[in-house]
Amino acid sequence: MALRLIQRIWRGFQPGTSSCRQSKRVSSFQPQVQVTGEMVEALREVVGSANVSTAMAVREQHGKDESMHRCRPPDAVVWPQNVEQVSKLAEICYRHSVPMIPFGTGTGLEGGVGAIKGGICFNLTHMDRxxxxxxxxxxxxxxxxxxxxxxxxxxxxxxxxxxxxxxxxxxxxxxxxxxxxxxxxxxxxxxxxxxxxxxxxxxxxxxxxxxxxxxxxxxxxxxxxxxxxxxxxxxxxxxxxxxxxxxxxxxxxTPESIVSAVCAFPSVQAAVDSTVEILQCSIPIARIEFLDEVMVDACNKFSSLQYAVLPTLFLEFHGSDQNVEEQVQQTEEITQMNGGSKFSWAKDQETRNKLWMARHNAWYAALGLRPGSKGYATDVCVPISKLPEIMVETKKDLVKSQLTGPIAGHVGDGNFHCIMVLNPDDLEEVHRVKEFTERLARRALALHGTCTGEHGIGVGKRKLLEEEIGEVGMEVMWQLKATLDPKNLMNPGKVL
CATH class of the missing domain: 3.30.465.10 (Uridine Diphospho-n-acetylenolpyruvylglucosamine Reductase; domain 3)
Known part of the structure; x- marks a missing residue:
């Protein structure tokens, strides 16, 4: 019940709410959904009965990803084995005006696989050559x-x-x-x-x-x-x-030499300033990831690490032995000028894997801060020169809003995430989180950035996309969509 309430409130504050003009356009551009038994039999003739399922458990599994957006199961799931079968299945769906939703591993974060208009889910995992x-x-x-x-x-x-x-x-x-x-x-x-x-x-x-x-x-x-x-x-x-x-x-x-390092800083500003200066010096660094002190603490607990609970950079250098040595020397000089600690090294593959596994597990580490919580990942990206400003302002906003939102970011390209951890039973907190995420996205847009660096638009950022690219940009995208997909059958309700 609590999860349904949070989903209802989240939808009520969705930035994807259409304008009047867009609503008229959408209403005249809707798929006519009717998945009949006859159609299901036609799908089975193409891929075989074992590769078609209408079971509710299977459909629900294919109607959700890792996001907070509600599960919207398709009417059926098919597993094509080759492109010829995909083509034939698409022809059937097109003939019956039934939506098609591609499905990979279900690891998306913006509700991109939900069958908003019903239809057929194409699970493509059997095509794995x-x-x-x-x-x-x-x-x-x-x-x-x-x-x-x-x-x-x-x-x-x-x-x-x-x-x-x-x-x-x-x-x-x-x-x-x-x-x-x-x-x-x-x-x-x-x-x-x-x-x-x-x-x-x-x-x-x-x-x-x-x-x-x-x-x-x-x-x-x-x-x-x-x-x-x-x-x-x-x-x-x-x-x-x-x-x-x-x-x-x-x-x-494959690089001849790979070296990873960890460096802690007295403040967010110092860590991000170091990032900007490293890039301005044209050091060809392979990875430069930022974790704030809240995220470092979460990763320490989740991955059994012992890093200082301070704003931290995870770095990695690729190249020849000589090139890597030069990169490391230049980078360490920059970080120490900004108050950074001495590098903690990860040179062998096992230690490097442990370090980066901890970074990749940041989502689950953040959720571990509040057992039973739900997570919502923000995903903004700004020009490198604006990164210190937005990071510092975001930290202030989190404190002022009394929210748990550890920060992890691919700061080398201006992209970072606040992983919002919230109690699904606290509807007032849900409201505050939604308001914060909208402020963050619009702060990025005001700095000539984007509302999504890598997660995509999905169902949750359609209004923000319109604000980002403008009315003419949206109109052109709709024209492209209408030309290639005149019946609006391909993953309808996403992006536009």
């Missing part, structure tokens, strides 16, 4: 069921790796759909910079290769000026334009 590894040209092609961890395990003896690391055991095509990033983005970029080509099944079943079939623009072919960049259109589209069934990805050489 790694295809076309090309070591000489630094690329690999994967199906949507392949996860980041599985790919890097496969690449272990090749001398290559894929560095985009959101922490969660996410699928790579799901990461492309949300334009995910993570701890390595400061050096290696996000999914948007590392996706070369996509195979996408469009709403009517047509199969599109965004850069041309088997093309590897930018890497095999070093450059191209051939038309619109369709690949980037689908990266970050969150399943609203088509179903990604294959992704060609950029790979990197």
């Amino acid at each position: 790694i295809l076309d590894l090309n070591v000489e040209d630094f690329h690999v092609t994967v199906e949507p069921g392949v996860t980041r961890k599985a790919l890097n395990s496969y690449l272990r003896d090749s001398g290559l790796w894929f560095p985009v690391d959101p922490g969660a055991p996410a699928s790579l095509c799901g990461m492309a759909a949300t334009s995910a990033s993570g701890t390595n983005a400061v050096r290696y970029g996000t999914m948007r910079e590392n996706v070369i080509n996509l195979e996408v099944v469009l709403p009517d079943g047509r199969i599109l290769n965004t850069a041309g079939k088997d093309r590897r623009f930018r890497y095999c072919i070093r450059k191209t000026s051939a038309g619109y960049n369709l690949t980037s259109l689908f990266v970050g589209s969150e399943g609203t334009l088509g179903i990604i069934t294959k992704a060609a990805l950029r790979l990197y050489g």
Whole structure:
């Protein structure tokens, strides 16, 4: 009962509330949902009875992610085995005007897999082959069921790796759909910079290769000026334009030397100032993550660590032995000028893995501060020059609002998260959290930043997206959506 109350209140304060103009547009652009027994039988003919489920437990499992947004189960779940089956299933859904919701590992944080209008969930995890590894040209092609961890395990003896690391055991095509990033983005970029080509099944079943079939623009072919960049259109589209069934990805050489370090600071300002100065000095640091003192304390308790309970930077350096030594020396000089402690080192792989596992477990560590609590992760990003200002103001806002919101951030690219930990039975606290998260997002927009650095828009940030890109930008996005998905069947109710 408490969870239903918090979801009802959260929806009441959603920034996704449509304007009058947008409501009229949406009302004339709705899928006609009618999943009949005849249609379910047609789905079974394509993938087999074992790969179609209408069981409520299965449907509920596929109607939610890691967010606080309520579970909205689909009418049925299908497990296609290949792109041809995805195409045929899409044709059936299109013919019956039934929505389609792609599903990977369910690790999203913005309600992106909920079946708001009902429909069919496409679970793509059975399509899990790694295809076309090309070591000489630094690329690999994967199906949507392949996860980041599985790919890097496969690449272990090749001398290559894929560095985009959101922490969660996410699928790579799901990461492309949300334009995910993570701890390595400061050096290696996000999914948007590392996706070369996509195979996408469009709403009517047509199969599109965004850069041309088997093309590897930018890497095999070093450059191209051939038309619109369709690949980037689908990266970050969150399943609203088509179903990604294959992704060609950029790979990197495994660094000769990897060294990690931890450095504590007397204040948030000192830690963030160090980050800005490190980047201004063009030190090619691979990871630079910030944890405030509340998050450090939570990680210490959750992961059995003993770091000083102070604002802290987790850093990692990649390169040759000589390059890493130079990077470390320059970085340590900068941090100590800002009052930072001496580096606590993590040089062997086991110690490094423990350090970064603690960072990746920050979500669960934060929830551990208040057993029985629920979590809501904010996700703003600002220009590096504005990072000290917004971080300091956010800490003041948290104290003034009397809220628990430990901060962890990919500060090297201006992206950070307040993991709001709240009591689902305290409706007044729910209200304060919602007001805080809206203030934080609008503070980022006022500093020429974005309301989401990597989690996506989903169902919760649609109004903020409109504020960010403006009326004309929204109009163009609606026109693109209407052209590619005229029946509004692809993951309806998300982003727009």
